[in-house]
Amino acid sequence: MDNSKVPQHNISTYANHKKAIYATDENGEYTIVASSGWNVEEEATKQALMELERLAGLAYERVATGKVSPLYFHMYDRRMDLQTLAQATGMFKWRIKRHFRPMIFERLSGKMVERYADTLGISVKNLCMLPPRGESGV
Amino acid sequence: MSNKSFAHGHSAHCESGVMSLMMQHHGLPLSEAMVFGLSGALMFAYLPFVKLGGLPLIAYRSMPRAIIKGLQKNLGIKMKMQTFSNPEKGTEVLDGLLAQGEIVGAQTSVFWLPYFPEEMRFHFNAHNLIVYGKEGDDYLISDPVFEAPVRCETLALQKARFVKGVMAPKGLLYYPLKVPESIEYAVVIPRAIKKNAKAMLKTPVPIAGIRGIRALAKKIGKLGKKDPRYAKLFLGHIVRMQEEIGTGGAGFRFIYASFLQEAGRLLGNPLLAEASEMMTVVGDQWREFALMLAKAIRSKKSQPIDFSALQRKLESVADAEAAVYRKLLDGNLD
Numbered sequence A: 001m002d003n004s005k006v007p008q009h010n011i012s013t014y015a016n017h018k019k020a021i022y023a024t025d026e027n028g029e030y031t032i033v034a035s036s037g038w039n040v041e042e043e044a045t046k047q048a049l050m051e052l053e054r055l056a057g058l059a060y061e062r063v064a065t066g067k068v069s070p071l072y073f074h075m076y077d078r079r080m081d082l083q084t085l086a087q088a089t090g091m092f093k094w095r096i097k098r099h100f101r102p103m104i105f106e107r108l109s110g111k112m113v114e115r116y117a118d119t120l121g122i123s124v125k126n127l128c129m130l131p132p133r134g135e136s137g138v
Numbered sequence B: 001m002s003n004k005s006f007a008h009g010h011s012a013h014c015e016s017g018v019m020s021l022m023m024q025h026h027g028l029p030l031s032e033a034m035v036f037g038l039s040g041a042l043m044f045a046y047l048p049f050v051k052l053g054g055l056p057l058i059a060y061r062s063m064p065r066a067i068i069k070g071l072q073k074n075l076g077i078k079m080k081m082q083t084f085s086n087p088e089k090g091t092e093v094l095d096g097l098l099a100q101g102e103i104v105g106a107q108t109s110v111f112w113l114p115y116f117p118e119e120m121r122f123h124f125n126a127h128n129l130i131v132y133g134k135e136g137d138d139y140l141i142s143d144p145v146f147e148a149p150v151r152c153e154t155l156a157l158q159k160a161r162f163v164k165g166v167m168a169p170k171g172l173l174y175y176p177l178k179v180p181e182s183i184e185y186a187v188v189i190p191r192a193i194k195k196n197a198k199a200m201l202k203t204p205v206p207i208a209g210i211r212g213i214r215a216l217a218k219k220i221g222k223l224g225k226k227d228p229r230y231a232k233l234f235l236g237h238i239v240r241m242q243e244e245i246g247t248g249g250a251g252f253r254f255i256y257a258s259f260l261q262e263a264g265r266l267l268g269n270p271l272l273a274e275a276s277e278m279m280t281v282v283g284d285q286w287r288e289f290a291l292m293l294a295k296a297i298r299s300k301k302s303q304p305i306d307f308s309a310l311q312r313k314l315e316s317v318a319d320a321e322a323a324v325y326r327k328l329l330d331g332n333l334d
Helices: A039-064 A070-077 A082-089 A091-097 A100-107 A110-120 B014-025 B032-038 B065-077 B087-099 B154-161 B187-199 B210-223 B226-243 B254-266 B270-298 B305-331
Strands: A019-024 A032-036 B041-050 B055-059 B077-084 B106-107 B128-133 B136-141 B150-153 B173-178
Touching: A019 B254, A032 B254, A039 B226, A039 B270, A070 A110, A082 A091, A082 A110, A091 A100, A091 B128, A110 B150, B014 B032, B014 B065, B014 B106, B014 B128, B014 B173, B032 B065, B032 B254, B041 B187, B041 B210, B055 B226, B065 B077, B065 B187, B065 B254, B087 B106, B087 B128, B087 B154, B106 B154, B136 B154, B150 B154, B173 B254, B187 B210, B187 B254, B187 B305, B210 B305, B226 B270, B254 B270, B270 B305
Parallel strands: none
Antiparallel strands: A019 A032, B041 B055, B077 B173, B106 B128, B106 B173, B128 B136, B136 B150
16 A cells, blocks of 8 residues: 555544554555554444444343343443353353343342453442443443 | 663554564564564454354454464574463562563453553454553553553453453463574575465365455355345454454555565565565555445445445455465565
8 A cells, every 4th residue: 555545534433543554655665654544444343333332222221121130231331242251251151141030130149240240340239230321331 | 660671663463563572672673564474474264153243253364372473483482471370370470570671472352451442442352462561550561553652550451361252361471582683584584475375375274365265255245145234244344354453454465565575675586576566456455345345334225235246356356365375486585
């Protein structure tokens, strides 16, 4: 890529950071150019973030209507899914799925709740409830 | 305490950046592009059975840690690599090494590093950085994909080093035990290039190398039958793997072109300079492909995505890239 063509679109996902891109100068020599981002990349990142938000939003409604335990929302709120959470806690998926049932979640031992809170990086208190609508539980 | 003589540098990619900065610190001047090329890390793999957030793994480089290991093997560097089962022990060892004035490479998760921009924090566990000192409770960190050095609290780094899951870092720390004073480029460069070209062209499995690119193209051609939301997420996922993850642009193809250029100059070989120019063109084609993907993602419901056009574009990229490797494999690099 020609260094004059390195995109400098100041994309929001970089939050004012710059990324190193390899490009050629007028003599064809490669140098590193600091790029403020390419809108193509920004769109792809935002698409992924919006999908995570959409899943968290759906999860919120399911918890709010009492269908599943708050753990289900916080998993998505921390940009995880069942597979990621299972790997991060070292627990079987079926076991975590059981804990999505509100009755069972309520009766979990303090130690187990702490394990989830620790993995998700939130407090036990926050894990056991829903944050106000439209907010993250962190 | 911190290692005063250490100099941070801005790199495209974490693992090659870390190794380049580390080698320079220990007296061996190796650019990031040379680290990347000499470790033979250029790859392509499309692994439909390994899922990241429900989407298949698409990689433009070889496995994490392959750069560290490849560099050891090809250049005769000796690295100490240590993992831990106990997080506290991992922190203790890191602090001990820093106290001795060592600069230490570490593997971490991206999600748990507080200095990452919120919108870039995903659950990716194979990030690499250098810890070069500690002040109070803060580690002084040279994260090569950032322009300037950063800081991170002790517990936050410990959490990032000890997440579980795919490619779990297990607290991995690494630093060189032996760094050669000079390198016989005339031997090492041709060997690394031939091996890499062979790996890309003559893959035994249909999902890696050039065959992997073609397998992905075929998959894209069939996306029209899938749920439109999934299809668009799939296309966006390709762009992210190619551009968002620090690749220096076009999924490491520009870094490799830079390596070929530097190698050509070191050996005085015009064939390498030519191959570098060809690889630059290939990189530009990958970027055109990414642009096409972005336009497809943007498209409204009323405009159906032309998946077969995307497939054809990617197939033409595969053809152009294969031509570079054939030239390198058949040519005389000595």
